[in-house]
Amino acid sequence: MEELEHTCPLPRTTLIEPAIFTPETSCECRAPHEKLTVDQASHGTPVDRPVRVYADGIFDLFHSGHARALMQAKNLFPNTYLIVGVCSDELTHKYKGFTVMTEDERYEALRHCRYVDEVLRDAPWTLTQDFLEKHKIDFVAHDDIPYSSAGSEDVYKHIKEAEGISTSDLITRIVRDYDVYARRNLQRGYTAKELNVSYINEKKYRLQNQVDRMKEKVRTVEEKSKHFVYRVEEKSHDLIQKWEEKSREFIGNFLELFGPDGTWKQMFQERSGRMIQAFSPRGSPSSSPPRDFSPSRSPSPPSRWAMPRTSPPSSPKGASASISSMSEGDEDEK
Structure with missing residues (x-):
């Protein structure tokens, strides 16, 4: 009998493209699919095909808790091909309730x-043996199942406790902050009917929302005012x-010009000295030069008021003679 080689799809090595959707038959490999043991899968055998691991869930509001559970399932074995149902x-609304997404x-x-x-759409709520054989699944992983190894009940227990999150937690947050989300969606254009919100x-x-917008405007104005005041203070300081x-x-210039020893005082003293020298007359000579009498020039006649030196008259007759001589002299001058 001819031995057929496995042509099972290998784990994707690039993250450029999203994962594929599972076709009607997940694995079309013609080679017989023998389920592996945990020991075989842990050692990475067989080499010609990966270990096919299946994990399912609702995955509503997909979050980091979901991603960590899938990371754990992917890293269970060295060569894992992870199928997610x-x-x-x-089915979800029937057995669990309404979803957000x-x-x-x-x-x-x-x-x-x-x-x-690989993503398997419309996954069954309960797994059957036919389903596992149809998709050639070796192991089923679930985030609630503890993974025991090296004497530990669950090697991922500390990670679950540290990063514990569930969709129920997210729903609880939404219910708790319902008013905030409703207001936000009304602001984005959703109608009250779409949000199932009453008229009141x-x-x-x-x-x-209007009050919040006003508060935001006031806050913006305050920030701009603070910036303006800061700039004014900075300019004022400069x-x-x-x-x-x-x-x-x-x-300094004023003191240099008008101070006690300033330039202005020196200029004033220099100008004052020049003015005093200009207005003070020259001193008189100590002795007058002798008059030079030339023979050609006769002496100037005596002043009209000059009184001749005569001996005092001895009698009234002499006095009258003097007076008459004066009158004659006057007439000559005239």
């Missing part, structure tokens, strides 16, 4: 997880510093 909306949104979220090699609540949320420098320079 996602239940449909119809639609089934198509949940399918696409799983396709873009780096640990997933709609008006209340819109009023709160102006004051320049004013002080100019003031010191002005005072």
Whole structure:
């Protein structure tokens, strides 16, 4: 009998493209599929085909807790091909309840997880042997199952405790902050009918949104005012510093010009000395030069008021003679 080689799909080695959707028959390999033991899978055998691991769930609001569970499933064995089954909306609503994301949104979220090699849509709620054989599944992984190794009950226990998160936790947050999310979606353009919000609540949320917008405007104005005041203070500091420098320079120049030993005082003293010298007359000579009497020049006649030196008259007759002689002299002058 001819031995057939395995043509099972290998784990994807590139993250450029999203994971594929599972076709009707997950593995078309013609070679017989023998289930591996944990020991064989742990040692990476057989070499010609990967270990096919299956994990399923709802994966509503896909978050880091889901991604970590899939990372654990992917890293169970050295050569793992991880198939992730996602239940449909119809099945989920029937057995668990309503979801936030639609089934198509949940399918696409799983396709873009780096640990997933293949996404199986409309996964069954309960796994059967026929289903496992049809998709040639070696092991089924679930985030609630502890993975025992090296004497530990669960090697991922500390990671689960440190990074514990579930969809129920997220739903609880949404319910707790329902008003905030409703207001946000109303602001984004959703109608009250789409959000199942009553008329009164709609008006209340819109009023709160307006108040928040006003607060934001006030906060913006305050920030701009603080920035403006800071710039004014900075400019004022520069102006004051320049004013002080100019003031010191002005005072220094003033003192240099008008101070006790300033330039202005020296100029004033020099000009005052010149003015005093210009207005003071020349001193008189100590002795007058003798008059030079030339023979050609007769002496000037005596002043009309000059009284001749005569001996005092001895009698009234002499006095009258003097007076008459004076009158004659006057007439001659005239």
